[in-house]
Amino acid sequence: MTESQARTTPTKPEAAEVLLVRVVATTRLSPGFVRVTVIGHDELLGRTFAPMGYDQWVRLFLPRVRCEVPVVPYGENEGWYLRWQELDQEERATIRNYTVRAARRVADDWEIDIDFVVHASASGQVEGVAAGWAIAAQPGDVIGLLDQGTLFDPAGVDPEGTVVMIGDETGIPAAEGIAAALPEGQRALFLLEVSHAEDRRELVTRADLDVRWGIRTGVPSGTVLTELITGVELTERDYVYVVGEAGAVLRLRALAQEAGAGKERVDFCAYWRPERRAG
Numbered sequence: 001m002t003e004s005q006a007r008t009t010p011t012k013p014e015a016a017e018v019l020l021v022r023v024v025a026t027t028r029l030s031p032g033f034v035r036v037t038v039i040g041h042d043e044l045l046g047r048t049f050a051p052m053g054y055d056q057w058v059r060l061f062l063p064r065v066r067c068e069v070p071v072v073p074y075g076e077n078e079g080w081y082l083r084w085q086e087l088d089q090e091e092r093a094t095i096r097n098y099t100v101r102a103a104r105r106v107a108d109d110w111e112i113d114i115d116f117v118v119h120a121s122a123s124g125q126v127e128g129v130a131a132g133w134a135i136a137a138q139p140g141d142v143i144g145l146l147d148q149g150t151l152f153d154p155a156g157v158d159p160e161g162t163v164v165m166i167g168d169e170t171g172i173p174a175a176e177g178i179a180a181a182l183p184e185g186q187r188a189l190f191l192l193e194v195s196h197a198e199d200r201r202e203l204v205t206r207a208d209l210d211v212r213w214g215i216r217t218g219v220p221s222g223t224v225l226t227e228l229i230t231g232v233e234l235t236e237r238d239y240v241y242v243v244g245e246a247g248a249v250l251r252l253r254a255l256a257q258e259a260g261a262g263k264e265r266v267d268f269c270a271y272w273r274p275e276r277r278a279g
């Protein structure tokens with residue numbers, strides 16, 4: 001991720017390494033989401049992965065040909081991108097970024113849930129390497145994974161202020177993780193947009209959380225979030241975290257500042273871009 005895509009204080013994991021994980025289950029959660037559960041494949045995931053909560057995210061290395069083991073840049077986090085670039089362009093894995101929705105101890109290893117948005121073209125066809133992979137994933141399929149830590153900045157949270165999270169459906173797994181990690185009684189306001197009413201979820205939290213959902217029908221991503229933030233009054237003590245489509249993220253960040261949030265108190269990450277991407 002480049003600076004233009006993210007303005008946050010990331011917390012990096014200590015011992016991250018690229019390693020292979022194996023699908024153990026897939027679950028269609030709702031019209032817009034499929035959950036894929038993975039565990040260490042040839043090595044224990046726990047050797048290089050430790051759950052951090054909040055919006056912990058990983059890079060996934062997806063195979064060029066489904067069911068084949070992906071060609072990944074094995075090794076430590078440092079230099080992974082250069083090692084990936086040096087791999088054969090026709091064979092190397094496709095990289096996409098996803099949130100760790102949950103991590104559970106299973107014997108000596110960790111099992112991780114990743115919730116993929118099943119995004120589709122105007123004709124209704126599921127599009128995208130990752131969404132297409134997830135919808136067809138089967139137990140036994142192997143992908144690569146590299147832990148990247150968190151982007152949400154707990155140190156930016158003022159106990160006297162409000163945590164404001166704004167995101168489209170790609171941010172729902174992060175919203176769940178952040179809600180679960182907030183301290184007891186912390187005031188929080190989450191503005192969340194989905195394209196199906198059934199994609200809404202209960203956010204389990206100890207915080208004093210007000211969740212406002214918007215359903216998007218036939219309008220560009222972020223449109224409903226713009227409506228949801230209209231009329232909200234923020235203060236310099238609030239910590240705002242915005243994720244979603246790149247253009248919407250920048251507009252919503254500006255609106256959060258207009259609503260009263262301090263410039264340095266708005267963190268954001270462009271989770272996806274509208275243009276087509278090569279593998």
Ligand SMILES: Cc1cc2nc3c(=O)[nH]c(=O)nc-3n(C[C@H](O)[C@H](O)[C@H](O)COP(=O)(O)OP(=O)(O)OC[C@H]3O[C@@H](n4cnc5c(N)ncnc54)[C@H](O)[C@@H]3O)c2cc1C
Binds near residue numbers: 097117
């Ligand atoms: C830190 C981080 C965490 C993320 N966590 C999650 C997560 O937990 N779950 C999740 O689903 N996504 C998450 N994302 C977003 C995800 O990485 C992107 O949506 C990614 O582009 C999906 O890859 P793809 O191969 O399916 O589609 P791509 O091949 O990247 O794109 C194909 C086409 O689909 C469009 N497209 C891509 N994503 C969407 C979308 N969500 N809605 C509509 N159109 C889209 C693109 O503009 C393009 O036209 C996260 C991103 C980041 C940076």
